Amino acid sequence: MKDIRIDNYISKAEEFAKPILDHLRSLVHEVVSGVDEDIKWGFPHFLYNGNILCSMAAFKKHCAFTFWNGKYLKDVHKILEIENKTSMGDLGKITSLADLPGDKILKRYIKEASVIDKPKKVAPVKKTDIEKKLIIPDILMDELNNNVKAKETFSNFSYSNKKDYVEWITEAKTYATQQKRLLTAVQWLSEGKDRNWKYRKITKTKKL
Numbered sequence: 001m002k003d004i005r006i007d008n009y010i011s012k013a014e015e016f017a018k019p020i021l022d023h024l025r026s027l028v029h030e031v032v033s034g035v036d037e038d039i040k041w042g043f044p045h046f047l048y049n050g051n052i053l054c055s056m057a058a059f060k061k062h063c064a065f066t067f068w069n070g071k072y073l074k075d076v077h078k079i080l081e082i083e084n085k086t087s088m089g090d091l092g093k094i095t096s097l098a099d100l101p102g103d104k105i106l107k108r109y110i111k112e113a114s115v116i117d118k119p120k121k122v123a124p125v126k127k128t129d130i131e132k133k134l135i136i137p138d139i140l141m142d143e144l145n146n147n148v149k150a151k152e153t154f155s156n157f158s159y160s161n162k163k164d165y166v167e168w169i170t171e172a173k174t175y176a177t178q179q180k181r182l183l184t185a186v187q188w189l190s191e192g193k194d195r196n197w198k199y200r201k202i203t204k205t206k207k208l
Contacts, residue, residue, distance in 0.1 A: 002029070003037035006044045009058075017058035020094055024056050024065055027103065031110040041135065042170025048114050057088065059138055060175075064089025065100075066135070067109065072116045077105050088135050134163055137170055139178075143186045150189035157194065164195035 010021045021044075028035055028046045036047040043057035052068040067073060070080055070090045079101045080090045094100060101109075144151040154162060165185050172178035188197065 001036050003039070003044075005039045006037050009039070009044055013058035014060060016096065017063050020063045020097060020100070021056055021058055023097060023100070024063075027106060028054065028110055031107045032114045035114075041167060042172075053113055054110065057137075062093035062095050062138075065091045065094065067113045069113065069116050073109060073112055075109075077101065077109075079105065079109070088138055134159060134166065136162075136166060139182060140166065140169055140185070143182060144189070147186050147190055149192075150186045153189045153192050161194045165189070168195055 006025065010018055010025075013021060025044070025046075032046075032048055032053065034048065035053060038045050038047055040052075040055070043055060045055040046053045054068060055066045057064045057066075066089045067080070073080065081092050091100065100106060144154055154165070169178060169181050169185060172181055185195070188195070
């Protein structure tokens with residue numbers, strides 16, 4: 001079932017991204033009957049039998065497409081970037097429809113993923129596996145790579161602290177808000193602060 005929030009997400013994306021997102025969305029629905037849509041961590045996800053099947057995202061200069069259990073796919077056509085990734089997503093940076101594998105190939109991968117994603121096919125999920133699935137947006141990584149102290153702080157943070165920053169940035173409703181939060185996050189990280197440091201400070205002051 002399609003979700004109007006995905007329509008809104010696509011309508012607000014950069015012009016180059018709209019046909020890419022529309023095409024990926026259509027392929028998923030064409031291949032997998034009964035797939036559902038949702039917004040998680042600020043970008044579109046496709047769910048099948050209650051499990052996350054795949055997701056897509058649009059950035060300022062590229063799009064990304066991710067198979068939630070991509071590491072289990074056979075990848076006979078060698079189209080996936082599972083290890084040594086240079087960007088978010090399993091298909092690399094997608095800047096146009098020409099960057100995507102052929103429809104026939106991509107449909108095969110989506111179909112295979114829909115089978116693997118069924119509970120009886122997936123190995124028990126360990127806590128470490130869940131943590132590895134936290135996707136750090138390229139826009140945040142780019143800023144962290146330019147600030148040694150902020151990157152060090154973020155790298156040493158717990159999974160939940162990292163997730164707080166990622167969700168705060170990706171859930172911004174406008175590009176301007178997202179950029180403001182991004183710059184603020186890097187500043188706080190360079191000072192060794194987690195996302196909620198202000199709230200703890202306020203609570204402590206009230207107790208005094």
